[in-house]
Amino acid sequence: MKRVLFIMIIICVTLSIARANxxxxxxxxxxxxxxxxxxxxxxxxxxxxxxxxxxxxxxxxxxxxxxxxxxxxxxxxxxxxxxxxxxxxxxxxxxxxxxxxxxxxxxxxxxxxLPIREGGAWEVHSHDSHSHEGHSHDNAHDHGHNDPHxxxxxxxxxxxxxxxxxxxxxxxxxxxxxxxxxxxxxxxxxxxxDAKAAARLKSVKAVPYIVFHDAYQYFEAHYGLTAVGSITLDPAQAGSAKRLSELREKASETAARCIFREPQFSSRLSSTVAENTNMKLGTLDPLGADLTPGAGLYPALLDRLAVDLANCLQD
Ligand SMILES: [Zn+2]
The missing domain is CATH 3.40.50.1980 (Nitrogenase molybdenum iron protein domain)
Structure with a gap:
């Protein structure tokens, strides 16, 4: 019996050393x-x-x-x-x-x-394509041909x-x-x-909203949601004043209920667009910044996105 115990201890020690390495x-x-x-x-x-x-x-x-x-x-x-x-x-x-x-x-x-989304509120110069002034940098952050999210x-x-x-x-x-x-x-x-998220989002599919950067196209397509625009194409750059006013216009046209900020970026722009509108300010995190890294993070991220969207988009 003692020998068995000894062998078991040796095995445990060897395994934990192997794991540490x-x-x-x-x-x-x-x-x-x-x-x-x-x-x-x-x-x-x-x-x-x-x-x-x-x-x-x-x-x-x-x-x-x-x-x-x-x-x-x-x-x-x-x-x-x-x-x-x-x-x-x-x-x-x-x-x-x-x-x-x-x-x-x-x-x-x-x-x-999915191809990078351009046109409509996903592109800043949609409303005035006759003017070329100051538009050359809008697509400076080129993700390539496909949306990488x-x-x-x-x-x-x-x-x-x-x-x-x-x-x-x-x-x-x-x-x-x-x-x-x-x-x-x-x-x-x-x-x-996925099934839980689909059930949660079912009642808000048709409710329009605006996101901070265009990271959610795949999520929207999968769950059939109604995003109507993003504040910036390039999350590393500030949106122009022109873009912000266009987004406000878009928000009132579509009766967008929510605008979402992201923990990776300052909430200033999202708050500015939401000012003096009926839009609620929510948070969406495409990466799971405050979730514990590890095997459980991805399923938790789906849960979180569905909860944050549904909470803001519901009445
Ligand atoms: Zn992104």
Whole structure:
């Protein structure tokens, strides 16, 4: 009996040392918290993935720290969303050893991609296309041809889980069945959150609203919502006075009920547009800044978005 106990202790100690090493090496690196959540969910207890963008950091204006460059240098596999989103990563990726795998989610088979939204209130000069004055910088922040906020469609998240499972299994074939089991469990949780969100949003589908930056197209398409405009095309730049007045006009035309700020950016612009209108000011967070990073973050993010939208859009 004593011997069994001794052997068990040895096994436990060996396992925890192995786990500590895996975490230290952070051979798996991810960019934004929702993607980190999906990767960590697939990895489960087999290791921990590093997360580059913590807290209220936004991928639109992020810069790598030297310690994060080192982290990338040591990584075996790096998961990111798209060349259009993590622009800060591109030069670093070029400098990595040839053996490092960089997996762009937007390039995976089966991903639903939507073109960048332009026209109407999504583009500042829609009302006066006859004038060319001062319009040249409106599209300075070019996301490329496709909208990179792909993770906000839960079907895309499931496609991502499958792609992550495959990529990790190629690096660690010995963990293949563990990854698969974790992926099945994670997909179940995403589907449950998705169903809950759909039920919650059902009664507010037709209620118009304005968002801070155009990050929610995939979410809107998936749940059939009625966003009528965004304050800025480029979240790293302030909206012009002209754009703000056009948005107010749009808001009164469409009887938009809410305008949403984002924790990644100052709420000044959203508050300014809402001033002297009947619009309520709400918060939408496409990244989950105040949620705990980890496997549970993505399903919680879907819940949160649905709750925040429904709360503001309801009477
Ligand atoms: Zn964005």
């Amino acid at each position: 895996a975490a230290e090496q952070s051979e798996v690196v991810t960019t934004i918290a929702p993607l980190h959540s999906l990767v960590q969910g697939v990895m489960g207890d087999s290791g921990s993935a590093a997360l580059l963008l913590e807290g209220t950091a936004s991928p639109h204006d992020f810069q790598l720290k030297p310690s994060q460059m080192t982290l990338l240098q040591k990584a075996k596999i790096i998961f990111y969303i798209s060349d259009n989103l993590e622009v800060f990563l591109l030069r670093a990726l070029d400098a990595l050893p040839a053996s490092t795998q960089a997996v762009a989610m937007a390039e995976q088979d089966g991903m639903v991609l 792909i993770w906000l469609d839960p079907d895309n998240a499931i496609t991502m889980v499958k792609a992550i499972t495959k990529a990790l299994s190629d690096v660690h074939p010995e963990n293949r069945s563990l990854y698969k089991a974790n992926a099945v469990a994670l997909i179940g949780k995403i589907e449950a959150s």
